[in-house]
Amino acid sequence: MTMVSRRDALGWLGGAALGGLLAGVGAVAALPGEGLAARKTLKEKAPALAAPAWIPHRLDAAECAPLAYAGYWKDGLGCCYGVFESIIGSMGRKYGAPYNQFPFTMMEVGKSGISEWGTVCGALLGAASAFALFWGRKERDPMVTELFRWYEKTAFPLYDPGAAAQGVAGPLPTNACGSVLCHISVSTWCHAHGIDAASAKRQERCSRITADVATKAIEILNAKVDSGFAPLLSSKSEAACMSCHGKGKPSPIAKGRMDCTPCHSGSAHVQDKFRNHP
């Protein structure tokens, strides 16, 4: 019995889990007709049985970005799946379990800001969820904040799939949306450039942002794995508002770290659209 035959036969289990599993089966093996010698051999090989650990590995963003882009388009699974699968799926392809055991299609949940609701950008949720497999909140929160701040400030999309384009080929217009919310991200881009939010061009934008977010997330993940991660970005409006409304301040009613500007600047977009619509 070779390792290959074990691996093939065990199908949905990845390589890293195999030793423990076969050892576990061996440890209770008392098959009719099985000799003592065979049982002894199996027992001697048996290590302690444990779940495979979620250990982060460095990734190559240049390899993963096209996977994130393609993941967006795969069966319409979208941005959150695309980013998450490009990270955790890539670890699975290299290292087996536990990475390749994750029920990946669950991550479709983030598509269009959670089931079309336009809340958090699903690409960002995919990255934050991947981080959360490895790091608890004290370590993860600064990583997420760096990624989210970068998203608020960056004029998207950056990635160009070239000949691999699945929606619309060629350059796309860009803007920095100032928000991590899907609704604001998509709608400000569509408003700025006169583009239909339901068009292939808008889908192409979001699929390219999926690659962009995967690239930035992997940069942060690699720095963290190398113990070199330090957050760089901040928000002037968050700092200003939280100086009164944050924890321990005079009016500590505000929760969150989103840039306050899109909703609290009194812009034309947040005027009374129900009675005085322009």
Add this chain to the structure above:
Amino acid sequence: MTMVSRRDALGWLGGAALGGLLAGVGAVAALPGEGLAARKTLKEKAPALAAPAWIPHRLDAAECAPLAYAGYWKDGLGCCYGVFESIIGSMGRKYGAPYNQFPFTMMEVGKSGISEWGTVCGALLGAASAFALFWGRKERDPMVTELFRWYEKTAFPLYDPGAAAQGVAGPLPTNACGSVLCHISVSTWCHAHGIDAASAKRQERCSRITADVATKAIEILNAKVDSGFAPLLSSKSEAACMSCHGKGKPSPIAKGRMDCTPCHSGSAHVQDKFRNHP
């Protein structure tokens, strides 16, 4: 060899996966000293090897709500973990794998609207993620929309843990926040009642909402399992705005399903807070 000894020995694998796994090992079993009779017996028992399926099961919301509440407080894992674990963890406790194989602590990601960012309410993300393990977007999106609309309209919190309270015991003030965003949900409640967003009272509110969201999500899940789910709730503002800004309409720039009122009504909260702060 009893089922109990197999279960114990296989440790991190749950009950539902056992048949397929042992059969899979049996199908390639050619252990030294093993007799032909044993191999034949194993092969006859071997079903096709496949990953354990994510099949939804009915749950008892009255059993799960206290688990969701307690999950919020467990190691500070928060609302998203609390809801998700009360649903998928409960299935795991009853049915084993694949439910009990999920890396549950990953769901801490939704705490405070994704790593403190105040985007989508993490309790809602936990429920939507649980739905996404079983249903693709065409079936899931109406379930999520029903849950999210209910959240916008409901005066929270409803659940009272009684003597099991972990933050603050007794009744809490309520309000309907009109939004699925953590920032608006928490901050409007704190503003309305003069409560510190970093206080134990606010945490108690969110832990009770964790139980409330689990209860509503299980009501929707059970109806779906019974093939009786039909969405009931709608949003006047979404309908009004999308009649011009939705797909196929004159100005199709808007993405999302959130109630438009909190940010587009020109209320005092969205006036220019940077220059003309009251």
